[in-house]
Amino acid sequence: MTDLSGFPVLELKHITKRFPGVIANDDVSLSLQRGEVLALLGENGAGKSTLISILYGLYRPDEGQMLLAGQEVRVTSPAHALRLGIGLVPQHPMLVLRHTVAENLALGAGSAFFPARGMRGKIAELSSCYGLSVNPDARVADLSPGEKQRVEILRSLLRGVKVLILDEPTSVLTPQEVEGLFRVMRELRADGKSLIFISHKLEEVLSITDRVTVLRRGKVVGHAATAGATRESLAEMMVGKSVSFERKRGAARSQGKPAPGKPAPGRGVWSTAWGGIVSAGEDRRPPSHRLWPVCPQQPWHPGTERRLVHPESRRGAGRGGRGGQRSD
Numbered sequence: 001m002t003d004l005s006g007f008p009v010l011e012l013k014h015i016t017k018r019f020p021g022v023i024a025n026d027d028v029s030l031s032l033q034r035g036e037v038l039a040l041l042g043e044n045g046a047g048k049s050t051l052i053s054i055l056y057g058l059y060r061p062d063e064g065q066m067l068l069a070g071q072e073v074r075v076t077s078p079a080h081a082l083r084l085g086i087g088l089v090p091q092h093p094m095l096v097l098r099h100t101v102a103e104n105l106a107l108g109a110g111s112a113f114f115p116a117r118g119m120r121g122k123i124a125e126l127s128s129c130y131g132l133s134v135n136p137d138a139r140v141a142d143l144s145p146g147e148k149q150r151v152e153i154l155r156s157l158l159r160g161v162k163v164l165i166l167d168e169p170t171s172v173l174t175p176q177e178v179e180g181l182f183r184v185m186r187e188l189r190a191d192g193k194s195l196i197f198i199s200h201k202l203e204e205v206l207s208i209t210d211r212v213t214v215l216r217r218g219k220v221v222g223h224a225a226t227a228g229a230t231r232e233s234l235a236e237m238m239v240g241k242s243v244s245f246e247r248k249r250g251a252a253r254s255q256g257k258p259a260p261g262k263p264a265p266g267r268g269v270w271s272t273a274w275g276g277i278v279s280a281g282e283d284r285r286p287p288s289h290r291l292w293p294v295c296p297q298q299p300w301h302p303g304t305e306r307r308l309v310h311p312e313s314r315r316g317a318g319r320g321g322r323g324g325q326r327s328d
């Protein structure tokens with residue numbers, strides 16, 4: 001789904017980034033549509049982190065263009081990225097451990113003090129919209145990795161982002177937390193947000209994404225619709241040779257195949273450590289077809305909270321009481 005403008009939400013054109021002795025991103029082009037989850041898939045060192053660092057204003061590209069809704073932008077800092085509507089959920093949360101959730105989010109909103117009263121209502125509203133359960137009064141030091149990640153997601157949502165980048169988000173989660181994260185991602189997608197999901201776990205990519213862009217040694221080696229992809233096809237793109245997912249050790253031996261970990265000439269063998277979590281009952285919904293978002297899309301600024309309607313007071317209105325639209 002393209003935006004109302006008819007342009008993709010985000011486009012990268014011919015991005016190149018060099019470090020001494022290595023081309024981390026080599027002529028990378030990709031696009032991201034409204035209401036879709038795009039996987040950025042690649043082995044370690046493929047250039048994923050460098051690319052998202054460019055998107056988030058941490059690095060400047062040596063060459064290439066970045067466009068938001070068809071307009072060229074030069075992102076100069078993470079604060080600038082957030083103002084442009086691009087948020088990042090880092091692999092390792094960057095939160096102040098001794099502060100509460102509300103205090104951390106108030107800091108993220110640029111407030112010099114802690115307006116916890118307004119923040120609590122806003123957190124409740126966003127939590128209800130997207131299924132992000134977080135206690136605003138909990139001390140961050142006491143939170144699980146999954147809860148800390150939800151705080152990072154809330155931080156971006158409070159800023160009204162349209163594009164949310166999740167950097168290896170499942171690496172710190174339990175299987176149940178992965179399922180919880182995927183439910184949140186589906187809600188965000190259904191609400192028209194565009195997500196970039198960084199991973200090297202094929203089962204997760206197949207479970208949660210709509211399209212896949214594969215990087216290898218800094219270059220884009222392929223784009224694929226997830227619905228038509230398989231573990232084998234994606235793995236082959238990632239490593240550049242066919243990959244065996246043979247599980248039956250005995251069967252493999254009896255057929256004269258090499259044991260796991262011993263690739264036959266010209267073939268790779270998939271490390272079981274990369275297997276990831278298989279999601280029962282895959283969600284193959286197409287990208288969002290809602291006519292307009294139901295959750296608040298505007299950035300939150302301290303002091304504006306009185307203009308927002310708490311979801312509790314909208315029970316029965318609209319879609320099963322999910323609300324949060326502005327009252328004016």
Ligand SMILES: Nc1ncnc2c1ncn2[C@@H]1O[C@H](COP(=O)(O)OP(=O)(O)O)[C@@H](O)[C@H]1O
Nearest residue numbers: 019022024042043044045046047048049050051
């Ligand atoms: N700050 C840096 N300085 C020098 N080389 C870097 C830097 N960041 C990344 N690289 C190199 O760029 C390549 C791509 O790295 P990276 O983007 O981290 O890959 P990925 O996130 O896919 O593992 C690697 O060869 C890495 O060593």
Ligand SMILES: [Mg+2]
Nearest residue numbers: 045048049050
């Ligand atoms: Mg990385």
